[in-house]
Amino acid sequence: MKGKTTTTGKTHSTTIKVDYLARVEGEGSLYVKIKDDAVQDVQFKIFEPPRFFEAFLRGRKFTEAPDITARICGICPVAYQMSSVHAMEDALGVKVNGPLRALRRLLYCGEWIESHALHIYLLHAPDFLGYEDAIRMAKDYPGVVDRALKLKKVGNDLVTLVGGREIHPVNVRVGGFYRVPTKYEFAPLVERLKWAREAALETVRLTGGLPFPDFEQDYDFVALRHPDEYPFNEGRLVSNKGLDIAVREYENYFSEEHVRHSNALQSSLKQRGAYFVGPLARYSLNFDHLSPLAQEAAREAGLVPVVCNPFKSIVVRAVETLYACDEALRIIEAYERPDRPTVEVEPRAGTGYACTEAPRGILYHRYRLDARGLILDAKIVPPTAQNQKAIERDLWQFVSPRVKLSRENLTWQCEQAIRNYDPCISCATHFLKLELDRE
Amino acid sequence: MKERQVKPRPTATGKRLGDVPRVLIIGVGNPARGDDGVGIAVARALAAKRFANATVVEASGEGTTLTQLWQGAQTVILVDAVAVGAEPGTIHRIDARTQALPTDVFRGSSHSFGVAEAIELARALNQLPPRLVIYGIEGKSFESGIGLSPEVIGGARRVVGRIARGVREQRRRSLRPQPPPPILVAAR
Numbered sequence: 113m114k115g116k117t118t119t120t121g122k123t124h125s126t127t128i129k130v131d132y133l134a135r136v137e138g139e140g141s142l143y144v145k146i147k148d149d150a151v152q153d154v155q156f157k158i159f160e161p162p163r164f165f166e167a168f169l170r171g172r173k174f175t176e177a178p179d180i181t182a183r184i185c186g187i188c189p190v191a192y193q194m195s196s197v198h199a200m201e202d203a204l205g206v207k208v209n210g211p212l213r214a215l216r217r218l219l220y221c222g223e224w225i226e227s228h229a230l231h232i233y234l235l236h237a238p239d240f241l242g243y244e245d246a247i248r249m250a251k252d253y254p255g256v257v258d259r260a261l262k263l264k265k266v267g268n269d270l271v272t273l274v275g276g277r278e279i280h281p282v283n284v285r286v287g288g289f290y291r292v293p294t295k296y297e298f299a300p301l302v303e304r305l306k307w308a309r310e311a312a313l314e315t316v317r318l319t320g321g322l323p324f325p326d327f328e329q330d331y332d333f334v335a336l337r338h339p340d341e342y343p344f345n346e347g348r349l350v351s352n353k354g355l356d357i358a359v360r361e362y363e364n365y366f367s368e369e370h371v372r373h374s375n376a377l378q379s380s381l382k383q384r385g386a387y388f389v390g391p392l393a394r395y396s397l398n399f400d401h402l403s404p405l406a407q408e409a410a411r412e413a414g415l416v417p418v419v420c421n422p423f424k425s426i427v428v429r430a431v432e433t434l435y436a437c438d439e440a441l442r443i444i445e446a447y448e449r450p451d452r453p454t455v456e457v458e459p460r461a462g463t464g465y466a467c468t469e470a471p472r473g474i475l476y477h478r479y480r481l482d483a484r485g486l487i488l489d490a491k492i493v494p495p496t497a498q499n500q501k502a503i504e505r506d507l508w509q510f511v512s513p514r515v516k517l518s519r520e521n522l523t524w525q526c527e528q529a530i531r532n533y534d535p536c537i538s539c540a541t542h543f544l545k546l547e548l549d550r551e
Numbered sequence: 552m553k554e555r556q557v558k559p560r561p562t563a564t565g566k567r568l569g570d571v572p573r574v575l576i577i578g579v580g581n582p583a584r585g586d587d588g589v590g591i592a593v594a595r596a597l598a599a600k601r602f603a604n605a606t607v608v609e610a611s612g613e614g615t616t617l618t619q620l621w622q623g624a625q626t627v628i629l630v631d632a633v634a635v636g637a638e639p640g641t642i643h644r645i646d647a648r649t650q651a652l653p654t655d656v657f658r659g660s661s662h663s664f665g666v667a668e669a670i671e672l673a674r675a676l677n678q679l680p681p682r683l684v685i686y687g688i689e690g691k692s693f694e695s696g697i698g699l700s701p702e703v704i705g706g707a708r709r710v711v712g713r714i715a716r717g718v719r720e721q722r723r724r725s726l727r728p729q730p731p732p733p734i735l736v737a738a739r
Contacts, residue, residue, distance in 0.1 A: 183583075186613055187613070230615060230664065234614075234615070234664055234672075235664065246664070246668070246672060247668060247671040247672050247675055248675075250672055250675035251675045254675065254676050254677075257672065257675075257676060258676055258678075261618055261619070261676075264615050265619050268616065278616060
């Protein structure tokens with residue numbers, strides 16, 4: 113816990129306030145008001161200034177979107193690149209298939225491995241094992257933390273090889289890549305990915321044995337679903353409550369609103385409200401498309417095909433990491449270097465839509481282009497912005513039966529509940545802070 | 552991240568340049584957040600000097616990437632913006648081998664696992680490089696936008712000078728002919 117805790121005490125009221133939550137990406141805070149042992153209000157606040165990316169994309173060429181939007185996030189730049197290139201290709205009537213399509217999945221595998229390894233071990237595991245942070249955890253579990261760093265490094269190296277650079281890859285373009293790797297270049301990675309797959313399997317076992325609070329919720333899970341594969345870049349938007357739409361229909365079914373306490377727009381599923389995106393949703397809607405190894409590991413770790421306890425997201429992330437290693441190996445094995453690194457793309461007027469599965473959930477992009485291929489307007493809806501309402505709702509449910517806990521304990525557990533979402537607040541606007549107001 | 556590769560070539564002392572211990576210089580920061588970009592600015596200024604015995608890299612400050620960057624390196628110099636409330640441009644030099652780092656000083660980025668965490672994690676795992684020196688330059692403004700404050704530019708210039716002198720000195724020392732090994736005389 114990095115934030116400070118203060119108390120204002122009237123006879124019947126207590127305020128607990130943590131200035132910002134540690135181990136989440138960005139700047140934000142949480143406010144919880146408790147009166148007579150009942151939760152009165154929960155506000156998940158994001159106060160990092162909005163970043164105006166949508167505005168400064170206007171007037172830029174369609175080819176620039178992948179490199180500009182990659183700058184929105186240092187943890188999931190690949191997701192921004194993938195959503196932007198697919199949206200542009202949708203607008204321009206281009207379809208990328210074969211090895212180029214496979215390379216895009218491979219690049220995403222790298223990002224999932226590095227992002228999930230970071231979150232599981234360095235940000236989330238200390239919560240379950242009772243450590244203040246990963247540094248203290250590392251003193252008791254040096255082998256585990258060392259494994260985490262090596263696992264993450266495999267993901268980084270995969271992104272470096274396919275994306276050209278570790279952070280903010282530079283090799284992605286509308287239509288494909290600037291350069292495609294040779295099969296020979298993948299050779300040194302294969303052994304390391306096999307090690308990573310074992311390490312991920314160990315991670316599933318380790319996280320499966322953690323203690324979880326009893327907290328099953330009825331969520332509207334929303335994720336991509338593809339007929340044949342666990343989703344990265346393509347598919348229909350589906351939910352466990354009957355939603356089944358094409359990505360281009362997104363704005364007909366989802367709305368965004370500004371709330372006073374947050375700089376990030378809050379998303380809702382029209383007529384339904386809060387919904388849940390990310391590993392738990394993806395897994396629960398696509399369990400059947402996980403590789404046999406990932407499915408078996410999930411079952412052995414005690415997961416059922418639909419997981420409704422957000423605290424178990426740490427296990428689901430481990431399963432997805434395992435899947436990503438498995439899938440990466442499969443793609444590399446089948447890979448034949450294409451003759452050309454890209455397909456021809458000609459500018460034309462039109463609107464393009466795309467959703468891809470960022471490590472934290474669906475990332476929606478929409479662009480309207482003029483005949484010269486200049487961007488007229490852009491819309492970007494990151495996963496954390498979509499999860500804000502679900503986070504608030506979880507906290508409401510989570511705090512209610514725990515109002516009698518000590519302030520320190522409750523604060524810590526609330527932070528933990530937020531970290532279930534691995535919120536990337538810098539993406540959403542887009543830092544975190546906890547205020548507990550008790551009357 | 553840019554890295555300059557130097558091909559080994561013979562030197563006056565007959566040593567090859569590849570044998571010279573290299574210094575790894577890491578500039579950390581985000582140039583789009585005002586003075587937070589000072590680490591990157593220092594890295595670029597040092598890269599332009601094309602030292603034969605130094606590798607210069609730029610990094611965002613994400614902690615695990617840093618621990619990987621310095622693996623195997625003997626001497627590492629890391630430059631980053633800090634905010635401890637000193638005069639803007641003030642240089643804080645920290646020997647990370649002997650001093651613990653306060654985790655709330657580095658501006659780094661909004662990343663919760665940043666420079667100080669990386670160093671403390673590496674310390675916990677016994678993975679710190681044998682020599683790790685941090686230059687923290689006190690920033691003034693971390694608002695969105697590109698460009699450094701004049702005071703911070705002054706600080707950056709001084710840090711560039713100090714690091715450059717150190718790197719050149721290390722090279723001179725390593726190229727100096729070593730004294731021949733002592734002749735052992737068997738005791739009668």
